[in-house]
Amino acid sequence: MPPLTVWLLRAALASLVGGTILGALLLAGAPAAGALHPGLRQAHLLLLLFGWLLPFVLGTAYWMLPRHATGPGRGVPTLGRAAVAAYGAGLGLRLASLVPGGGRLAAPGALCLAVGAAGLIGLLWGRVRPFGAGRARP
Numbered sequence: 001m002p003p004l005t006v007w008l009l010r011a012a013l014a015s016l017v018g019g020t021i022l023g024a025l026l027l028a029g030a031p032a033a034g035a036l037h038p039g040l041r042q043a044h045l046l047l048l049l050f051g052w053l054l055p056f057v058l059g060t061a062y063w064m065l066p067r068h069a070t071g072p073g074r075g076v077p078t079l080g081r082a083a084v085a086a087y088g089a090g091l092g093l094r095l096a097s098l099v100p101g102g103g104r105l106a107a108p109g110a111l112c113l114a115v116g117a118a119g120l121i122g123l124l125w126g127r128v129r130p131f132g133a134g135r136a137r138p
Contacts, residue, residue: 001063004080008059011088015051019044039098046098050113051091058120065127075123083123087116 022044062080067073074080090112097106 002074004074004077004084005059005063007084008055008062012052012056012059015047015055015091019047019052022047039100043095043098046091046094050094054117055087058117058124061124062120065124066129067127075126079119080123083116083119085116086112086119090114090116 022040026040026044062074090109093105093109093112095109096102097104097109
Protein backbone atom coordinates (compact mmCIF):
# COMPACT_ATOMS: atom_id res chain seq x y z
CA MET A 1 0.00 0.00 0.00
CA PRO A 2 1.49 3.39 -0.96
CA PRO A 3 2.41 5.76 1.89
CA LEU A 4 0.00 8.44 0.62
CA THR A 5 -2.88 5.98 0.96
CA VAL A 6 -1.74 4.99 4.44
CA TRP A 7 -1.75 8.63 5.59
CA LEU A 8 -5.13 9.36 4.00
CA LEU A 9 -6.70 6.28 5.59
CA ARG A 10 -5.19 7.01 9.01
CA ALA A 11 -6.47 10.59 8.89
CA ALA A 12 -9.86 9.32 7.76
CA LEU A 13 -10.02 6.90 10.68
CA ALA A 14 -9.06 9.63 13.16
CA SER A 15 -11.76 11.91 11.73
CA LEU A 16 -14.31 9.09 11.90
CA VAL A 17 -13.56 8.61 15.59
CA GLY A 18 -13.69 12.36 16.28
CA GLY A 19 -16.90 12.83 14.29
CA THR A 20 -18.54 9.87 15.99
CA ILE A 21 -17.64 11.21 19.43
CA LEU A 22 -19.05 14.62 18.50
CA GLY A 23 -22.19 12.96 17.18
CA ALA A 24 -22.59 10.98 20.39
CA LEU A 25 -22.18 14.15 22.46
CA LEU A 26 -24.77 15.92 20.34
CA LEU A 27 -27.14 12.98 20.63
CA ALA A 28 -26.67 12.65 24.39
CA GLY A 29 -27.21 16.34 25.03
CA ALA A 30 -29.71 17.05 22.26
CA PRO A 31 -31.10 19.65 21.88
CA ALA A 32 -29.12 21.53 24.54
CA ALA A 33 -25.68 20.73 23.05
CA GLY A 34 -26.66 21.95 19.60
CA ALA A 35 -28.29 25.08 20.96
CA LEU A 36 -25.39 25.97 23.27
CA HIS A 37 -22.69 25.23 20.71
CA PRO A 38 -24.02 25.61 17.16
CA GLY A 39 -20.56 24.94 15.77
CA LEU A 40 -20.62 21.36 17.11
CA ARG A 41 -23.11 20.25 14.46
CA GLN A 42 -21.02 21.82 11.71
CA ALA A 43 -17.84 20.28 13.13
CA HIS A 44 -19.60 16.90 13.21
CA LEU A 45 -20.56 17.30 9.56
CA LEU A 46 -17.09 18.48 8.53
CA LEU A 47 -15.35 15.62 10.31
CA LEU A 48 -17.58 12.94 8.86
CA LEU A 49 -17.96 14.26 5.31
CA PHE A 50 -14.67 16.01 4.58
CA GLY A 51 -12.55 14.37 7.27
CA TRP A 52 -13.64 10.76 6.87
CA LEU A 53 -15.60 10.03 3.71
CA LEU A 54 -13.69 11.99 1.08
CA PRO A 55 -10.14 11.09 2.25
CA PHE A 56 -11.21 7.44 2.59
CA VAL A 57 -12.54 7.35 -0.97
CA LEU A 58 -9.60 9.27 -2.45
CA GLY A 59 -7.02 7.20 -0.56
CA THR A 60 -8.60 3.94 -1.62
CA ALA A 61 -8.84 5.12 -5.24
CA TYR A 62 -5.18 6.20 -5.18
CA TRP A 63 -4.27 2.69 -4.10
CA MET A 64 -6.64 0.67 -6.29
CA LEU A 65 -6.65 2.43 -9.67
CA PRO A 66 -4.28 0.99 -12.28
CA ARG A 67 -0.80 2.48 -12.42
CA HIS A 68 0.54 4.49 -15.34
CA ALA A 69 2.37 2.38 -17.91
CA THR A 70 5.25 4.87 -18.16
CA GLY A 71 6.73 7.30 -15.65
CA PRO A 72 5.84 7.27 -11.96
CA GLY A 73 3.25 4.57 -11.43
CA ARG A 74 0.81 6.64 -9.41
CA GLY A 75 1.81 10.12 -10.55
CA VAL A 76 4.20 12.64 -9.05
CA PRO A 77 4.53 11.79 -5.32
CA THR A 78 5.43 15.37 -4.39
CA LEU A 79 2.14 16.60 -5.86
CA GLY A 80 0.30 13.95 -3.87
CA ARG A 81 1.97 14.96 -0.61
CA ALA A 82 1.29 18.64 -1.29
CA ALA A 83 -2.36 17.89 -2.06
CA VAL A 84 -2.77 15.89 1.16
CA ALA A 85 -1.08 18.67 3.16
CA ALA A 86 -3.34 21.31 1.59
CA TYR A 87 -6.40 19.17 2.25
CA GLY A 88 -5.43 18.61 5.89
CA ALA A 89 -4.67 22.31 6.39
CA GLY A 90 -8.02 23.20 4.84
CA LEU A 91 -9.89 20.84 7.14
CA GLY A 92 -8.03 22.25 10.14
CA LEU A 93 -8.80 25.83 9.11
CA ARG A 94 -12.47 25.02 8.52
CA LEU A 95 -12.70 23.43 11.97
CA ALA A 96 -10.89 26.40 13.52
CA SER A 97 -13.35 28.75 11.83
CA LEU A 98 -16.15 27.23 13.93
CA VAL A 99 -14.57 28.47 17.15
CA PRO A 100 -15.98 31.84 18.22
CA GLY A 101 -13.86 34.57 16.66
CA GLY A 102 -12.42 32.31 13.95
CA GLY A 103 -14.91 33.10 11.21
CA ARG A 104 -12.36 34.70 8.92
CA LEU A 105 -10.61 31.32 8.55
CA ALA A 106 -13.57 29.75 6.74
CA ALA A 107 -12.76 31.03 3.23
CA PRO A 108 -9.04 30.10 3.29
CA GLY A 109 -9.99 26.73 4.74
CA ALA A 110 -12.51 26.06 1.99
CA LEU A 111 -9.95 27.12 -0.62
CA CYS A 112 -7.31 24.78 0.80
CA LEU A 113 -9.84 21.93 0.89
CA ALA A 114 -10.76 22.54 -2.75
CA VAL A 115 -7.11 22.80 -3.87
CA GLY A 116 -6.17 19.63 -2.00
CA ALA A 117 -9.11 17.64 -3.34
CA ALA A 118 -8.48 18.91 -6.88
CA GLY A 119 -4.82 17.91 -6.61
CA LEU A 120 -5.71 14.39 -5.50
CA ILE A 121 -8.38 14.04 -8.17
CA GLY A 122 -5.88 15.31 -10.74
CA LEU A 123 -3.51 12.50 -9.74
CA LEU A 124 -6.28 9.97 -10.21
CA TRP A 125 -7.85 11.33 -13.39
CA GLY A 126 -5.22 10.06 -15.82
CA ARG A 127 -5.35 6.58 -14.33
CA VAL A 128 -9.07 6.04 -14.94
CA ARG A 129 -9.68 3.84 -17.96
CA PRO A 130 -12.32 1.35 -19.07
CA PHE A 131 -12.21 -2.14 -17.65
CA GLY A 132 -9.84 -4.30 -19.65
CA ALA A 133 -8.26 -1.40 -21.53
CA GLY A 134 -4.58 -1.92 -22.17
CA ARG A 135 -4.76 -5.68 -21.75
CA ALA A 136 -4.00 -8.11 -24.55
CA ARG A 137 -7.17 -9.74 -25.76
CA PRO A 138 -7.10 -13.40 -26.80
